[in-house]
Amino acid sequence: MTLPLRQPSVHLYAGNQTAEELLAEQELAEQQGAESTQESTLLALQQSYATLISGVGEDLTRPGLVDTPIRAAKALSFLTKGYAQTLEDVTNGAIFPSNNHEMVMVKGIEFFSMCEHHLLPFMGHTHVAYLPEGKVLGLSKMARIVDMYARRLQIQENLTQEIAQAVMDATGARGVAVVMDAQHMCMMMRGVQKQDSSTRSVAMIGQFTTDNQARNEFLRALPASRF
Numbered sequence: 310m311t312l313p314l315r316q317p318s319v320h321l322y323a324g325n326q327t328a329e330e331l332l333a334e335q336e337l338a339e340q341q342g343a344e345s346t347q348e349s350t351l352l353a354l355q356q357s358y359a360t361l362i363s364g365v366g367e368d369l370t371r372p373g374l375v376d377t378p379i380r381a382a383k384a385l386s387f388l389t390k391g392y393a394q395t396l397e398d399v400t401n402g403a404i405f406p407s408n409n410h411e412m413v414m415v416k417g418i419e420f421f422s423m424c425e426h427h428l429l430p431f432m433g434h435t436h437v438a439y440l441p442e443g444k445v446l447g448l449s450k451m452a453r454i455v456d457m458y459a460r461r462l463q464i465q466e467n468l469t470q471e472i473a474q475a476v477m478d479a480t481g482a483r484g485v486a487v488v489m490d491a492q493h494m495c496m497m498m499r500g501v502q503k504q505d506s507s508t509r510s511v512a513m514i515g516q517f518t519t520d521n522q523a524r525n526e527f528l529r530a531l532p533a534s535r536f
């Protein structure tokens with residue numbers, strides 16, 4: 310059986326275009342495609358927010374609410390922008406060779422996330438440590454990794470684990486440890502309405518699971534929860 314021939318891409322036969330021009334054209338087409346996907350996502354969110362606002366008995370034509378569906382759609386897009394990011398995007402190749410094998414710790418990285426059960430915020434601080442094995446990660450990238458996973462619908466335990474695994478994947482470290490202290494709006498504004506409780510979650514990978522000295526060094530260095 311003869312397979313139908315695919316239509317050749319016009320780029321291949323575009324005559325006297327340089328490789329750079331072809332690449333730029335392709336990038337532009339991809340960018341336009343991504344932009345139109347973003348626009349249609351925003352439109353869908355906007356319509357959903359209009360339904361929600363009407364659903365609570367409000368008047369969508371009231372001056373204060375006229376622009377609320379699009380504003381809220383943009384806000385939710387921002388708060389979930391982590392879905393569109395990858396580890397490669399956020400680390401941007403900032404991995405450096407190093408002979409220092411001692412623990413590296415970045416403490417007190419604030420984060421804001423959204424609980425996947427109630428779509429309400431939870432927020433707090435993240436503390437990350439790793440035991441390098443020949444290479445280290447740009448320090449700011451730790452915070453970028455935290456934000457990439459926090460800007461998704463999450464539960465705190467999974468968020469903690471995902472951050473630890475990403476730091477491990479990026480650094481090839483001997484071990485990674487992450488602690489997160491957070492307060493959950495779903496426990497404060499509604500439900501049990503407890504204003505003073507906070508949650509600590511821990512994720513340990515590699516040497517931190519067996520080396521009590523490393524584990525204790527990290528845990529002892531942590532500041533008390535600020536809540």
Ligand SMILES: Nc1nc2c(ncn2[C@@H]2O[C@H](COP(=O)(O)OP(=O)(O)OP(=O)(O)O)[C@@H](O)[C@H]2O)c(=O)[nH]1
Pocket residue numbers: 424425426463464465466493495496499500501
């Ligand atoms: N383990 C975990 N639970 C969470 C997190 N965020 C919210 N929850 C909990 O998810 C649970 C959902 O419980 P359900 O009984 O299904 O929902 P609900 O009736 O709204 O629960 P209440 O909050 O107790 O009123 C609640 O106990 C929340 O406190 C999180 O990050 N980790």
Ligand SMILES: [Zn+2]
Pocket residue numbers: 424425426427428429493495496
């Ligand atoms: Zn919740």
